[in-house]
Amino acid sequence: MIKTKVTAKIIAEQLGLSIATVDRALNKRGNVKEETYQKIMQKAKELNYKPNKLASFLSRKEQFTIAIVFPEYPVYFWEQVEKGITKAFNELNDYGLDVKVFKIPDQDLTRGREIIQHIINSEKVDALSIAIGDDPFVELIDYGIVNNLKICTFNHDSPASRRMFYVGSDYRKIGRLAAELTSKFIGEKGEIALITSTDTTYQAQEKIAGFREVLKEYPNVEMVGPFKIDRLNVNHSMDLIKNSLDGLSGIYVANAELSSIARYIEKLEGKRVLIGNDINKEINEYIKKGIITATINQDPVNQGYLAVKKLFEHLIEEEYMNNKELITKLEIITKENAQFYI
Amino acid sequence: MIKTKVTAKIIAEQLGLSIATVDRALNKRGNVKEETYQKIMQKAKELNYKPNKLASFLSRKEQFTIAIVFPEYPVYFWEQVEKGITKAFNELNDYGLDVKVFKIPDQDLTRGREIIQHIINSEKVDALSIAIGDDPFVELIDYGIVNNLKICTFNHDSPASRRMFYVGSDYRKIGRLAAELTSKFIGEKGEIALITSTDTTYQAQEKIAGFREVLKEYPNVEMVGPFKIDRLNVNHSMDLIKNSLDGLSGIYVANAELSSIARYIEKLEGKRVLIGNDINKEINEYIKKGIITATINQDPVNQGYLAVKKLFEHLIEEEYMNNKELITKLEIITKENAQFYI
DNA sequence: CTGTTAGCGCTTTCAA
DNA sequence: TTGAAAGCGCTAACAG
Numbered sequence: 001m002i003k004t005k006v007t008a009k010i011i012a013e014q015l016g017l018s019i020a021t022v023d024r025a026l027n028k029r030g031n032v033k034e035e036t037y038q039k040i041m042q043k044a045k046e047l048n049y050k051p052n053k054l055a056s057f058l059s060r061k062e063q064f065t066i067a068i069v070f071p072e073y074p075v076y077f078w079e080q081v082e083k084g085i086t087k088a089f090n091e092l093n094d095y096g097l098d099v100k101v102f103k104i105p106d107q108d109l110t111r112g113r114e115i116i117q118h119i120i121n122s123e124k125v126d127a128l129s130i131a132i133g134d135d136p137f138v139e140l141i142d143y144g145i146v147n148n149l150k151i152c153t154f155n156h157d158s159p160a161s162r163r164m165f166y167v168g169s170d171y172r173k174i175g176r177l178a179a180e181l182t183s184k185f186i187g188e189k190g191e192i193a194l195i196t197s198t199d200t201t202y203q204a205q206e207k208i209a210g211f212r213e214v215l216k217e218y219p220n221v222e223m224v225g226p227f228k229i230d231r232l233n234v235n236h237s238m239d240l241i242k243n244s245l246d247g248l249s250g251i252y253v254a255n256a257e258l259s260s261i262a263r264y265i266e267k268l269e270g271k272r273v274l275i276g277n278d279i280n281k282e283i284n285e286y287i288k289k290g291i292i293t294a295t296i297n298q299d300p301v302n303q304g305y306l307a308v309k310k311l312f313e314h315l316i317e318e319e320y321m322n323n324k325e326l327i328t329k330l331e332i333i334t335k336e337n338a339q340f341y342i
Numbered sequence: 343m344i345k346t347k348v349t350a351k352i353i354a355e356q357l358g359l360s361i362a363t364v365d366r367a368l369n370k371r372g373n374v375k376e377e378t379y380q381k382i383m384q385k386a387k388e389l390n391y392k393p394n395k396l397a398s399f400l401s402r403k404e405q406f407t408i409a410i411v412f413p414e415y416p417v418y419f420w421e422q423v424e425k426g427i428t429k430a431f432n433e434l435n436d437y438g439l440d441v442k443v444f445k446i447p448d449q450d451l452t453r454g455r456e457i458i459q460h461i462i463n464s465e466k467v468d469a470l471s472i473a474i475g476d477d478p479f480v481e482l483i484d485y486g487i488v489n490n491l492k493i494c495t496f497n498h499d500s501p502a503s504r505r506m507f508y509v510g511s512d513y514r515k516i517g518r519l520a521a522e523l524t525s526k527f528i529g530e531k532g533e534i535a536l537i538t539s540t541d542t543t544y545q546a547q548e549k550i551a552g553f554r555e556v557l558k559e560y561p562n563v564e565m566v567g568p569f570k571i572d573r574l575n576v577n578h579s580m581d582l583i584k585n586s587l588d589g590l591s592g593i594y595v596a597n598a599e600l601s602s603i604a605r606y607i608e609k610l611e612g613k614r615v616l617i618g619n620d621i622n623k624e625i626n627e628y629i630k631k632g633i634i635t636a637t638i639n640q641d642p643v644n645q646g647y648l649a650v651k652k653l654f655e656h657l658i659e660e661e662y663m664n665n666k667e668l669i670t671k672l673e674i675i676t677k678e679n680a681q682f683y684i
Numbered sequence: 685c686t687g688t689t690a691g692c693g694c695t696t697t698c699a700a
Numbered sequence: 701t702t703g704a705a706a707g708c709g710c711t712a713a714c715a716g
Binding site for chain 2: 692693694695696
C-alpha cells in the first residue's frame, strides 16, 4: 500500500479549489467563505493533513535574530550554557534564526545595561534573552518590551519585569536539594556549615531559605553559618572560619568557589561531607578523590538551549508563553555518574 | 549592513556557472572539471556557504521508515521510552521520517522473533531499532544487516551481532552507582542486601558485578544476597528472605519491582536505606514518604529519542556510526528533585 | 471571496 | 563537462 502524502494540493484537487484558497483556510488568514472554509477544514481532518514545516519556512523566508546576554563568571558554567546556545543555533539556523552572543565582563552591570540598551535601540534584533539582572534591569526590560522586543530571562530572573518567560533553576529548590543530600549523607545527624558569597544576591538568599526549610525535616541536623567567602580571597576567608569548621559533619558550598574550597578542605584533618553546585574538570577531580561528596547540577547546557529555542518558538508563534516559568531540572552528580556530565 | 544569504545561486552567479554545476561540485557528485570544482569549493569557503537543509530535504523527497521493537514490561518504563520515540518522530517527520512501533507482549521472545523476521522480509523498512535480545537474536540481526537493513540495538544490547550501534545504559555502571549511593547513605558502614529477579539476564549480572566492584572500595560495607524475587509473587518471595533483612542498613533493588518491595518494606520494623531503579508515580510516592531513599534513572525518554534520531542520521548519512556504543546518562533521583522526572 | 503566478534553495532529469 | 527546466510543498503578491 503506497501512502500518498497529503498536501494542500491534494485537498485543493479533491475539493476543486485552488491551493491558495486552501492555504488561506488552513492558516486562518481570512478571505474564505465560511462554507468553503468548513469544507476545507473537514477534508484536512479527514485526510489527516499535516502541514510541512520545511516548505512553510522555506517559502516564508523570514529571518529572526535573537540576542543573548550573559555574564562571564564562572567561566566553566557559562561555557556549558554557550554549548546549549550553539546547539539551538545549529538546529534552527536553517529555519532562519540568527543568534548574537554578548558576554558581560565580570560583575560589570553598567556594561550590561549599555549593551542591552544598545541592542534595543539598534532595532536589528527580534528577541532578547538576558541572564543578568536584579532590580536595576526591570525598567530596561520593560523598555525593550514596549519597543516590541520579545524578551525572556534565563538563569537569573527578573520577575518584577514584563519579560515573557523565565528559563532556569528554581534556586530555592537547589537549596532544598542541597539540604536533603547533605543531611542524608551525614546520616541525618550533626552540624552542617553553609558557605555563600560576600555579595548577597536574591539567588543566594533563595538557596539559603530552601536549605533551612528542608533542614527542619531533620530534627538532628543543625545548620551553622551562613559563612561568607570572598571569591577573590578564598583561602583567607576560609582561614577566618576554620575553627567553626571543626567537628562539623558536612559543608554545603552555595557559591561558585567549590573547587577552591575543596582544595582548602583537603588539607584539613578529618573527613566531612562536602556538597556544592555545578561541575567542571577540577570539581570532578575532587569528586573522584572523595573530597567532594556530590554536586548539584543546574543543567546549564539545557538552560542555554531553551533560552534560544523557546524564544524562537515564541517568535514564530508556535508556542505562546506569557509570564511563564520554565524550571530546569536539578541533577545530582556523584563519583559514579560524574562521567556523564563532564 | 545587510547580510545576503549565500546560496548555491550566489556562488553560481559570481563564477558565471549554472546552479546545477555548483550543486554537483558541492555534493561531490562528479561530472565537474577538476578546475571548475576547485573554483567552486574555494568560492564556497570564501563566502562561508552553508547548504540549506530544508531546501535540500524538500527537493530530495526521500522517505525513510524506521521500525522500533521493544517489550511492554515494565509498562511505566517503556511508556517513557515511547515518549522519546514520539518526540523524535515529531521532530523528523517533516524531513521524511516514518516510524513504526512494535511492542512485544511480556517476555514473549518467540513473538519478538516473528515480528522482526516479518519486518525484515517485508522490505518496507529502511532501519530497525531493537530492544529485546540476548543471544537468540544475534543471527536475526545479522540476517537483517545482510538484507541491507540498518539495525541498532537500544536499552538491551546484542554486542555479538553486527548491529551498527547501541544506545542505552551501561548496566555495570548502574550497579556501581547503586553501590556508591547505598554505601554513602548508610554512612559507609553496615550490610546491604541486593535484590534481583528470578531470571538471570546479562543486564542483571552486570549490575551485580558493578555493585560488587564498588563495594570493595568501602571496607566496612558488606553485601548480602543476591536474593531472587519472583515478580509474580513479590510478597511471598519477600517473606522467604524476611529474616535475612533484619539488621541490614540498606537494600538495593536491582529489578523492576521497586514499588512492590517498598510497599513490603514499609510494613517492616526499623528504618533502612532503600535504593532502586527508574521512576513512576508509585515509586515517587514512596520517595516522598521516605521509604525509598533514592532511585537511579536510565533516562528512558532519551533512550527512545536517540534510538530513532541516531538511526535517522545514519540513514541520511549525516553521521556514520559503526559498532559504536552511545551510553546514556544515569540520573540520581531523591525526594527534592523527583518532581523533575515525573 | 477565489485563482494565477512566481519564488524560497536545492536536486534531478534531460539535452546540449 | 555543463546548463535549462521542472518540481518539492507552501506562501505572498496581484488580479479578477
